Amino acid sequence: GEDVEQSLFLSVREGDSSVINCTYTDSSSTYLYWYKQEPGAGLQLLTYIFSNMDMKQDQRLTVLLNKKDKHLSLRIADTQTGDSAIYFCAESYGNNRLAFGKGNQVVVIP
Amino acid sequence: DTAVSQTPKYLVTQMGNDKSIKCEQNLGHDTMYWYKQDSKKFLKIMFSYNNKELIINETVPNRFSPKSPDKAHLNLHINSLELGDSAVYFCASSQMTAGAFFGQGTRLTVV
Numbered sequence: 001g002e003d004v005e006q007s008l009f010l011s012v013r014e015g016d017s018s019v020i021n022c023t024y025t026d027s028s029s030t031y032l033y034w035y036k037q038e039p040g041a042g043l044q045l046l047t048y049i050f051s052n053m054d055m056k057q058d059q060r061l062t063v064l065l066n067k068k069d070k071h072l073s074l075r076i077a078d079t080q081t082g083d084s085a086i087y088f089c090a091e092s093y094g095n096n097r098l099a100f101g102k103g104n105q106v107v108v109i110p
Numbered sequence: 111d112t113a114v115s116q117t118p119k120y121l122v123t124q125m126g127n128d129k130s131i132k133c134e135q136n137l138g139h140d141t142m143y144w145y146k147q148d149s150k151k152f153l154k155i156m157f158s159y160n161n162k163e164l165i166i167n168e169t170v171p172n173r174f175s176p177k178s179p180d181k182a183h184l185n186l187h188i189n190s191l192e193l194g195d196s197a198v199y200f201c202a203s204s205q206m207t208a209g210a211f212f213g214q215g216t217r218l219t220v221v
Binding site: 031033035037041042043044045048086088094095096097098099100102103 | 114141143145150151152153154155158160165166168200202204206209210211212213214215
Protein backbone atom coordinates (compact mmCIF):
# COMPACT_ATOMS: atom_id res chain seq x y z
CA GLY A 1 0.00 0.00 0.00
CA GLU A 2 0.92 3.66 0.00
CA ASP A 3 3.63 4.67 2.40
CA VAL A 4 4.06 8.17 3.78
CA GLU A 5 7.09 8.90 5.95
CA GLN A 6 7.54 11.72 8.45
CA SER A 7 10.06 12.50 11.15
CA LEU A 8 8.63 12.35 14.64
CA PHE A 9 9.48 15.35 16.77
CA LEU A 10 10.40 19.00 16.38
CA SER A 11 10.84 21.69 18.99
CA VAL A 12 11.01 25.31 17.95
CA ARG A 13 11.18 28.65 19.71
CA GLU A 14 8.24 30.99 19.46
CA GLY A 15 8.76 33.40 16.59
CA ASP A 16 11.11 31.11 14.67
CA SER A 17 10.17 29.20 11.53
CA SER A 18 9.49 25.49 11.65
CA VAL A 19 9.80 23.06 8.77
CA ILE A 20 8.19 19.66 8.69
CA ASN A 21 9.14 17.15 6.01
CA CYS A 22 7.37 14.23 4.47
CA THR A 23 8.05 11.72 1.73
CA TYR A 24 5.38 9.78 -0.09
CA THR A 25 5.32 6.89 -2.53
CA ASP A 26 2.40 7.25 -4.91
CA SER A 27 3.52 9.42 -7.79
CA SER A 28 -0.03 9.42 -9.18
CA SER A 29 -1.40 11.28 -6.14
CA THR A 30 -3.31 14.27 -7.38
CA TYR A 31 -3.37 16.17 -4.13
CA LEU A 32 -1.20 16.22 -1.05
CA TYR A 33 -2.42 17.55 2.25
CA TRP A 34 -1.29 18.84 5.60
CA TYR A 35 -3.45 18.24 8.63
CA LYS A 36 -3.04 19.53 12.19
CA GLN A 37 -4.17 17.64 15.28
CA GLU A 38 -4.23 19.39 18.62
CA PRO A 39 -4.39 17.26 21.80
CA GLY A 40 -7.73 15.53 22.18
CA ALA A 41 -9.06 17.05 18.98
CA GLY A 42 -9.84 15.96 15.47
CA LEU A 43 -7.80 16.60 12.36
CA GLN A 44 -7.95 20.05 10.91
CA LEU A 45 -7.22 20.43 7.21
CA LEU A 46 -4.54 23.13 7.05
CA THR A 47 -3.70 23.29 3.41
CA TYR A 48 -3.26 21.20 0.31
CA ILE A 49 -1.29 21.34 -2.89
CA PHE A 50 -2.12 20.10 -6.33
CA SER A 51 0.51 17.79 -7.72
CA ASN A 52 1.38 20.03 -10.66
CA MET A 53 2.40 22.86 -8.34
CA ASP A 54 5.80 23.39 -6.74
CA MET A 55 4.77 25.77 -4.02
CA LYS A 56 1.72 27.13 -2.31
CA GLN A 57 1.64 29.92 0.24
CA ASP A 58 -1.23 30.51 2.60
CA GLN A 59 -0.56 33.23 5.20
CA ARG A 60 2.10 31.80 7.54
CA LEU A 61 2.11 28.43 5.81
CA THR A 62 4.27 27.54 2.82
CA VAL A 63 4.03 24.15 1.17
CA LEU A 64 6.83 22.96 -1.08
CA LEU A 65 6.45 19.97 -3.34
CA ASN A 66 9.32 18.17 -5.06
CA LYS A 67 7.49 15.69 -7.22
CA LYS A 68 10.66 14.13 -8.59
CA ASP A 69 11.83 13.17 -5.11
CA LYS A 70 8.27 12.69 -3.79
CA HIS A 71 9.06 15.13 -1.02
CA LEU A 72 6.61 17.49 0.64
CA SER A 73 7.38 20.09 3.26
CA LEU A 74 5.41 22.52 5.38
CA ARG A 75 7.02 25.69 6.64
CA ILE A 76 5.32 27.64 9.40
CA ALA A 77 6.59 31.19 9.68
CA ASP A 78 6.60 33.06 13.00
CA THR A 79 5.65 29.93 14.92
CA GLN A 80 3.27 30.58 17.80
CA THR A 81 2.35 28.56 20.88
CA GLY A 82 -0.99 27.72 19.25
CA ASP A 83 0.94 25.89 16.55
CA SER A 84 1.95 23.18 19.03
CA ALA A 85 0.29 20.05 17.65
CA ILE A 86 0.88 16.94 15.60
CA TYR A 87 1.12 17.59 11.88
CA PHE A 88 0.24 14.90 9.39
CA CYS A 89 0.93 14.89 5.72
CA ALA A 90 -1.36 12.79 3.57
CA GLU A 91 -1.58 11.73 -0.04
CA SER A 92 -4.76 10.88 -1.86
CA TYR A 93 -5.03 7.64 -3.79
CA GLY A 94 -7.73 5.31 -5.13
CA ASN A 95 -11.28 6.54 -4.47
CA ASN A 96 -10.08 9.64 -2.63
CA ARG A 97 -8.84 7.72 0.36
CA LEU A 98 -6.00 9.32 2.29
CA ALA A 99 -2.75 7.67 3.30
CA PHE A 100 -1.31 9.49 6.31
CA GLY A 101 2.22 9.83 7.57
CA LYS A 102 2.98 8.91 11.16
CA GLY A 103 2.79 12.53 12.18
CA ASN A 104 5.27 15.07 13.42
CA GLN A 105 4.91 16.45 16.93
CA VAL A 106 5.75 20.14 16.99
CA VAL A 107 6.39 21.74 20.37
CA VAL A 108 6.68 25.51 20.48
CA ILE A 109 8.79 26.84 23.33
CA PRO A 110 7.75 30.30 24.55
CA ASP B 111 -22.28 25.00 12.88
CA THR B 112 -20.38 21.75 13.25
CA ALA B 113 -19.47 20.37 9.84
CA VAL B 114 -18.79 16.74 10.79
CA SER B 115 -20.14 15.63 14.12
CA GLN B 116 -19.81 12.25 15.72
CA THR B 117 -21.20 10.83 18.92
CA PRO B 118 -20.29 9.83 21.49
CA LYS B 119 -16.97 11.57 22.08
CA TYR B 120 -15.93 8.98 24.66
CA LEU B 121 -17.03 5.39 24.92
CA VAL B 122 -15.88 2.98 27.61
CA THR B 123 -17.22 -0.54 27.42
CA GLN B 124 -16.45 -4.11 28.36
CA MET B 125 -15.06 -6.77 26.09
CA GLY B 126 -17.72 -8.67 24.23
CA ASN B 127 -20.20 -5.79 24.10
CA ASP B 128 -21.69 -4.32 20.93
CA LYS B 129 -21.53 -0.56 20.42
CA SER B 130 -22.30 2.04 17.77
CA ILE B 131 -20.77 5.35 16.84
CA LYS B 132 -22.81 7.85 14.85
CA CYS B 133 -21.63 10.43 12.36
CA GLU B 134 -23.38 13.21 10.53
CA GLN B 135 -22.09 15.82 8.10
CA ASN B 136 -23.89 18.98 7.03
CA LEU B 137 -21.47 19.89 4.23
CA GLY B 138 -23.47 18.27 1.46
CA HIS B 139 -20.54 15.98 0.65
CA ASP B 140 -21.09 12.78 -1.27
CA THR B 141 -18.36 10.72 0.37
CA MET B 142 -17.93 9.73 4.00
CA TYR B 143 -15.22 7.73 5.73
CA TRP B 144 -14.24 6.00 8.93
CA TYR B 145 -10.61 6.17 9.99
CA LYS B 146 -8.97 4.54 12.98
CA GLN B 147 -6.15 6.19 14.96
CA ASP B 148 -4.16 3.85 17.17
CA SER B 149 -2.23 4.62 20.35
CA LYS B 150 0.82 5.62 18.29
CA LYS B 151 -1.33 8.20 16.43
CA PHE B 152 -1.18 6.21 13.21
CA LEU B 153 -4.26 6.85 11.05
CA LYS B 154 -5.67 4.27 8.70
CA ILE B 155 -8.78 4.22 6.60
CA MET B 156 -11.40 1.61 7.43
CA PHE B 157 -14.37 2.33 5.19
CA SER B 158 -15.62 4.76 2.60
CA TYR B 159 -19.15 5.34 1.37
CA ASN B 160 -20.19 7.37 -1.64
CA ASN B 161 -23.86 8.30 -1.84
CA LYS B 162 -24.75 5.51 0.59
CA GLU B 163 -22.79 2.91 -1.37
CA LEU B 164 -19.79 1.14 0.18
CA ILE B 165 -16.73 1.78 -2.00
CA ILE B 166 -13.81 0.97 0.31
CA ASN B 167 -13.51 -1.77 2.89
CA GLU B 168 -9.92 -1.98 4.06
CA THR B 169 -9.27 -5.39 5.57
CA VAL B 170 -11.39 -4.64 8.58
CA PRO B 171 -12.76 -7.53 10.69
CA ASN B 172 -16.39 -8.22 9.88
CA ARG B 173 -17.26 -7.36 13.49
CA PHE B 174 -17.18 -3.79 12.16
CA SER B 175 -20.23 -2.93 10.11
CA PRO B 176 -20.79 0.54 8.70
CA LYS B 177 -24.25 1.72 7.75
CA SER B 178 -25.20 4.75 5.71
CA PRO B 179 -28.93 5.50 5.88
CA ASP B 180 -28.43 8.58 3.70
CA LYS B 181 -25.47 10.45 2.31
CA ALA B 182 -25.27 12.75 5.34
CA HIS B 183 -24.90 9.92 7.84
CA LEU B 184 -22.43 7.11 8.29
CA ASN B 185 -22.65 5.03 11.44
CA LEU B 186 -20.23 2.38 12.66
CA HIS B 187 -21.42 -0.64 14.57
CA ILE B 188 -18.93 -2.89 16.31
CA ASN B 189 -19.85 -6.35 17.56
CA SER B 190 -18.07 -8.39 20.21
CA LEU B 191 -15.62 -5.68 21.15
CA GLU B 192 -12.02 -6.70 21.82
CA LEU B 193 -9.25 -4.99 23.76
CA GLY B 194 -7.44 -4.29 20.50
CA ASP B 195 -10.37 -2.23 19.25
CA SER B 196 -9.42 0.52 21.70
CA ALA B 197 -8.53 3.53 19.56
CA VAL B 198 -9.85 6.86 18.40
CA TYR B 199 -12.29 6.51 15.52
CA PHE B 200 -12.69 9.46 13.18
CA CYS B 201 -15.48 10.10 10.77
CA ALA B 202 -14.72 12.29 7.76
CA SER B 203 -16.40 13.56 4.64
CA SER B 204 -15.17 14.96 1.35
CA GLN B 205 -16.33 16.17 -2.00
CA MET B 206 -14.12 15.15 -4.91
CA THR B 207 -10.46 15.73 -4.02
CA ALA B 208 -10.75 18.91 -2.04
CA GLY B 209 -9.55 17.32 1.17
CA ALA B 210 -11.47 15.47 3.83
CA PHE B 211 -13.03 17.18 6.80
CA PHE B 212 -12.84 15.25 10.04
CA GLY B 213 -15.04 14.97 13.08
CA GLN B 214 -13.67 15.37 16.58
CA GLY B 215 -13.21 11.65 17.06
CA THR B 216 -14.66 9.01 19.36
CA ARG B 217 -12.22 7.63 21.91
CA LEU B 218 -13.19 4.01 22.41
CA THR B 219 -11.75 2.19 25.41
CA VAL B 220 -12.47 -1.50 25.79
CA VAL B 221 -11.85 -2.90 29.26
